[in-house]
Amino acid sequence: MHLLGVKCNEFTFPSVLKACTVTKDLWLGRQVHGTVVVTGFENDEFVANSLLVLYAKSGEFVDSRRLFDAIPERSVVSWNALLSCYVQSDSCGEAIGLFKDMVLSGIRPNEFSLSCMINACTVLEDSNQGRKMHGYLIKLAYDLDLFSANALVDMYAKVGTLEDAICIFEEIAKPDIVSWNAVIAGCVLRENHHWAIKLFGEMNRLGIYPNMYTISSAFKACAGMGLGELGRQLHSSLIKMDIGSDSFLGVGLIDMYSKCELMTDAQLVFKLMPEKDLITWNAVITGHSQNGEDIDAISLFPLMHKEVVGVNQTTLSTVLKSVAALQADHFCSQIHAFSVKSGFESDNYVANSLIDAYGKCGYIEAATQVFKESPVVDLVAFTSIITAYSQDGQGEEALKLYLEMQYKDIKPDSFLCSSLLNACANLSAYEQGKQIHVPILKFGFMSDIFAGNSLVNMYAKCGSIDDADRAFSEIPQRGIVSWSAMIGGLAQHGHGKEALHLFNQMLIDGVPPNHITLVSVLCACNHAGLVAEAQRYFKSMKKLFGIEPMQEHYACMIDLLGRAGKLNEAIELMNKMPFQANASVWGALLGAARIHKNIDLGQQAAEMLFALEPGKSGTHVLLANIYASVGMWDGVAKMRRLMKDSKLKKEPAMSWIEMKDKVYTFIVGDRSHSRSKEIYAKLDELSELLDKAGYVPMLEIDLHDVELNEKKQLLNHHSEKLAVAFGLIATPPGASIRVKKNLRICLDCHTAFKYICKIVSREIIVRDINRFHHFRDGSCSCGDYW
């Protein structure tokens, strides 16, 4: 028409411009715009609005605004065009301002204006403003408009309550596919997967065909509920619909199968996808990682790297998580180097994952390095580094870092509390552990099962089984770890009968035990000398609980039999084991040989341990103890020589005591403490009282080649005695004294403490390497059976 020289007029221009808008041909539209200007129709209301709509729908923000300002008589259509342009260009705040101007200038908004504004409120997450728009909709009687209702469903689902969204949806007379998609996606977003599935079924019954958005939501709902079979059905209907190769849905499928623990299906979908993008690769790697298939997750990384898709921060943090889980130490620095090279090293997730992976692989220094160089040190970074120090046995460092974190005003979460409690548990830091209990109560972390379990463990390891029991009963949903921790705690404190009682309670509650629970049960029998009970549990664990005895269970039983003097039965059980005896089994036999002064068994066990654990000094010391106990001093000398030749150092005996917010360390003959004079004076004072009470120092247990007098002094200055003496002078009369030792408590100290607790009228609680000793009123809770 134009080429023929026929001129357009105010009636033809709007149609032509609309055609340009629909075909998204902005280039042609601009040419038409030129003609409009030349022919002088630009002030015509319809032409001007058509031009505005063209630019607005093309996202031409500046041009739209200019045209809008130039229109002398703005209609609701003009305003709507600009409003939607603002919303589309992510200027929702300005859109709301514009809407207010519109109302002020006397223009009555229509359903287009209002649905547009509702979308703006959704993006702004402004539910108050959204509710106001809803009010407008009702006031102006547009509430039956389908577009507006759909926008409301979406808004309430995203920034209001799901109940409101469902309510609006149910009032829609004839919901279309958009309505269904909005409400189903809303349910998924609010993790109400059950409702999502229900609505999805209802939609199908009504004969409404789902589209890819519906299916995508349905996959997420299946994933959320673990409904693999339903997911599989959807998958087959997808294939029938011939949209199975869509990449967006492909990722949804992989994710769904992964979350339903159907990795074979996830892998198949992945394999069959014609084009695998970065997100697809990440989905399948995440699937493997979250299903504990860490080796698969890690091995996909180099394959992915070979493809053109590259990797991103998600890939790196996910792979690092698997590296951490496997403690695949040599991958840490490789992926670290790769992160640096690809510029992701400063990404928060990557940095935090690196800290965690280095920590879990035992590279504390590297973890610290990343932590210190990380641009944004957040709560997760602190949790990772604190956990790393705690697991490396550097609990005090871990707690120092917590102080630093508080100084930076970062608030703790349940993850951090759990980790800190573990640090306190390892340190036997009762007072500091109690302080971590405060944020747990303050922020309501007791509903978090991890925090609850850690609390039980901390109190049990810090010597207060009563506090542990209280924490245990306050866990709302006790899981297998809660029960195991409590049973193990009772076991460590020598409360064998109570531990077994709790185990029965657990079975009544319908919680099936795992192999760790059974270790704790056997351990409880062991510490309480309940041989017959242990044998009963051990024999029936396969039949009753479906748990095949492992090395750990055998080690427990062999230790228990050995301790009870049934050395032959212990050896017999070892011979019956379906696997080669490991160090814990031989260690148990060596311990039994020591208690019962059995030279032959001791030598045999020690020989095995020398081969199995050549780096450990404990074996030499123990065998030397056995020799010494029967007066074989040449054997003692031989062990000493052997240790010297193999350059092994005896792990120094150390004891710890917590005072206020500090943990004090002692070694034998320690004089580094600022109150050393008082400590030694206290020991001298006690020494006299002990003599009077009938205590005789067990000089024979000291293996040093020195005079008897010196032996007596060494014995009297053992680390646990120093720690107890410090506890006596630094705490008020009557207070309990809690001491932790890194090795077994010494027999002489054990005897001495039985006297001391009576002399000073105090409870002395000693946590040694494998159990607690509560000294009270002249006796020990272990009943001297340890």
Added chain:
DNA sequence: ATTACTGCCC
């Protein structure tokens, strides 16, 4: 997409 919980022998 990253962080947290239970056990045996020495």
